[in-house]
Amino acid sequence: MGIHMENVGIAVRDLEEAIAFFTDLGLIVLGTDTVQGQWADTAVGLDGHHVRIAMLGAPDGSGRLELFEQLHPEALETSPTLPHEIGMHRVAFRVEDLDAALETASRHGCHPLRGVATYEDAYRLTYLRGPSGILVMLAEELGSSPAAGPAASPDR
Numbered sequence: 001m002g003i004h005m006e007n008v009g010i011a012v013r014d015l016e017e018a019i020a021f022f023t024d025l026g027l028i029v030l031g032t033d034t035v036q037g038q039w040a041d042t043a044v045g046l047d048g049h050h051v052r053i054a055m056l057g058a059p060d061g062s063g064r065l066e067l068f069e070q071l072h073p074e075a076l077e078t079s080p081t082l083p084h085e086i087g088m089h090r091v092a093f094r095v096e097d098l099d100a101a102l103e104t105a106s107r108h109g110c111h112p113l114r115g116v117a118t119y120e121d122a123y124r125l126t127y128l129r130g131p132s133g134i135l136v137m138l139a140e141e142l143g144s145s146p147a148a149g150p151a152a153s154p155d156r
Contacts, residue, residue, distance in 0.1 A: 007055065007064035008091055010134055015052050015069035018131040021108045022065065025093065025101055025138075027056040030064065034071075048072050058093075065091065080133030083113075090127065090135035098124050098140035105130070105138070118142070 012018040023029060036050035050072040056065045069075075081087060095101040098116065105111070105128055112126040119125060125139035 005063070007066045009066040009068060010091065010132075011075065012067050012069055012132040012134070013075070014131065015054055015067060017108075018067045018134075019054050019056070021105070021110070021131050022056050022067070024104045024108065026059065026095070027065065028059055030055040030057045035068075036072075046073070080129060081135055083127065083135070090137050092137035092139065094139050094141060096140065098126070098138055101138050101140075102126070102128075105136075110136075 010018075019029060032052070032054045034050070034052050036048075040049045040051075041047050051068040051070050053066060053068040056067065057063070081089060083089070093101075102112065102116075108131070110128045110130050112128050114126075116124055116126045119139075122142055123139045124142060125137060127135055127137050130136040
């Protein structure tokens, strides 16, 4: 059986704000749409499901992020996930220049939770809160790295 990662979906309070943040970091908008109807109710399991969505992608085609803003039913506010909680944790990006990425994030009011760390002389990385409290990991590769890469290794 084959499997292919399609995208990661994240609910946001303000779709335009989230698009601005992630495109400033370097993702590109692949498309936007409004989704509703019986098929959406069935697929999602929610009557009256109506959202605005934006599909963003990495310029190298390595991954996609689907952002969606709930129009109906009304979105429920929850506390942002903490790094030690069970559930959807974070979205991680490898960036070419961590300092430049952090400068971009700061223009959106987003700053490292605690600071920048170095993982085994392979990555400089940090976690920050993006739009709607999304936990975002940014990692800059320093040289040869463990085979698992930044998305798996730094959390060990």
